[in-house]
Amino acid sequence: xxxxPPGPKPALLLPLLxxxxxxxxxxxxxxxxxxxxxxxxxxxxxxxxxDPAYPKLAGMNQEYLLxxxxxxxxxxxxDEAMTGIIAGIDVADFPALAAxxxxxxxxxxxxxxxxxxxxGKRLYEDGNTESGVPACAGCHQPDGEGNARxxxxxxxxxxxxxxxxxxxxxGRRATDPLMTAVSKRLTTEETKALAEYIAGL
Amino acid sequence: xxxxxxxxxxLLAGLGSALALAASPGDWNAPYPEKTEALSLxxxxxRGEAAFAxxxxxxxxxxxxxxxxxxxxxAGQHATVLIKQLTDxxxxxxxxxxxxxxxxxxxxxxxxxxxxxxxxxxxPVTPDQGRGSGADVERGARLYAADCASCHGARxxxxxxxxxxxxxxxHYRYLLRESLLIRAGGRRxxxxxxxxxxxxxxxxxxxxxxxxxxxxxxxxx
Numbered sequence: 001x002x003x004x005p006p007g008p009k010p011a012l013l014l015p016l017l018x019x020x021x022x023x024x025x026x027x028x029x030x031x032x033x034x035x036x037x038x039x040x041x042x043x044x045x046x047x048x049x050x051d052p053a054y055p056k057l058a059g060m061n062q063e064y065l066l067x068x069x070x071x072x073x074x075x076x077x078x079d080e081a082m083t084g085i086i087a088g089i090d091v092a093d094f095p096a097l098a099a100x101x102x103x104x105x106x107x108x109x110x111x112x113x114x115x116x117x118x119x120g121k122r123l124y125e126d127g128n129t130e131s132g133v134p135a136c137a138g139c140h141q142p143d144g145e146g147n148a149r150x151x152x153x154x155x156x157x158x159x160x161x162x163x164x165x166x167x168x169x170x171g172r173r174a175t176d177p178l179m180t181a182v183s184k185r186l187t188t189e190e191t192k193a194l195a196e197y198i199a200g201l
Numbered sequence: 202x203x204x205x206x207x208x209x210x211x212l213l214a215g216l217g218s219a220l221a222l223a224a225s226p227g228d229w230n231a232p233y234p235e236k237t238e239a240l241s242l243x244x245x246x247x248r249g250e251a252a253f254a255x256x257x258x259x260x261x262x263x264x265x266x267x268x269x270x271x272x273x274x275x276a277g278q279h280a281t282v283l284i285k286q287l288t289d290x291x292x293x294x295x296x297x298x299x300x301x302x303x304x305x306x307x308x309x310x311x312x313x314x315x316x317x318x319x320x321x322x323x324x325p326v327t328p329d330q331g332r333g334s335g336a337d338v339e340r341g342a343r344l345y346a347a348d349c350a351s352c353h354g355a356r357x358x359x360x361x362x363x364x365x366x367x368x369x370x371x372h373y374r375y376l377l378r379e380s381l382l383i384r385a386g387g388r389r390x391x392x393x394x395x396x397x398x399x400x401x402x403x404x405x406x407x408x409x410x411x412x413x414x415x416x417x418x419x420x421x422x
Contacts, residue, residue, distance in 0.1 A: 127258055129259075129267065129269065129271035129272070134303070135257075138254055138255070138257040139254050139255060139258060149251075176307065177307050178255065178302050178308050180302065181302030
């Protein structure tokens, strides 16, 4: 019978982890350098990704970004690309990295179908009372600016919004029961219309 | 033998008290830990306003609700009533699948429920609620005085201490929908007194009294 080797108790590691998460390390790297070498290939050095499969990060609330970084690091939020990459970033660098991308200026998105965007606007501002879809504006703000709790949506790539909604729907992204419910209540057409409207915000 | 009898006796007594509890008139508002906690917490209206973002996608900015009755007006409702309804929804005591994901523990903390309730209670009730057709308001007034006013108040102000909701200023279509649901036994956390009061009402009675309520003045004189 194998015995488990005695290791440090998790309860003792927790305070250490908290200290690491909350104090800027003297060894912290320049966030611009991390952005350029680790993040830029997908998110762009200024946080305006050109590949619509990857989200724009520019201008997002830094608390929100920090929470996502930590969620990827802990495995609470999973993604094919991010889960591998996040392991290579020091948790001590997360706050500065989040602040760096938060300070970048977001470039507007591109609306390709104005009619679809108009449908999306109605849903975004008014929801769907029949299916119990709330107005997105309630949390994400009428202009899509979001805040520390709810992410900035304005100008985001359609493809990225659609992927997140699909991930919520499938349970792959299970970070928020509210969004899971909303993603299931929206029809495919409604989701597309919302993504189109959000791109133009 | 004696032991068995005693066990049986204990079982029967337990069953008896369980049945008594289920049938007890106080059961609709029996205490349970989260409700008790939320009622005892000190709310903060500013935090409540921020947390209400989660609710306003449906209940609208300013908690005005919708005249089509899809979502009730919450502005000006008693904090006690709001806390009871919110914790009842999220604990499954009030079946509301539409709202349930928005009241999830991962979405709202118990403290936020207290905060939101305090914020909503102080919001102004604007006199623009949806009203009925006006066809039978006199009958509605008679029914209200006879069966509703003793709990909901002559002016529809409700009773915070007794968890009776304020009804003045509520949308006609919401009053109608919920009254029909309560009469049908579909609102599980409803006061049995309410069921008794409207159990014998016909559809026209419920429409008339809902119409009357929707016309009660909302601003205090």
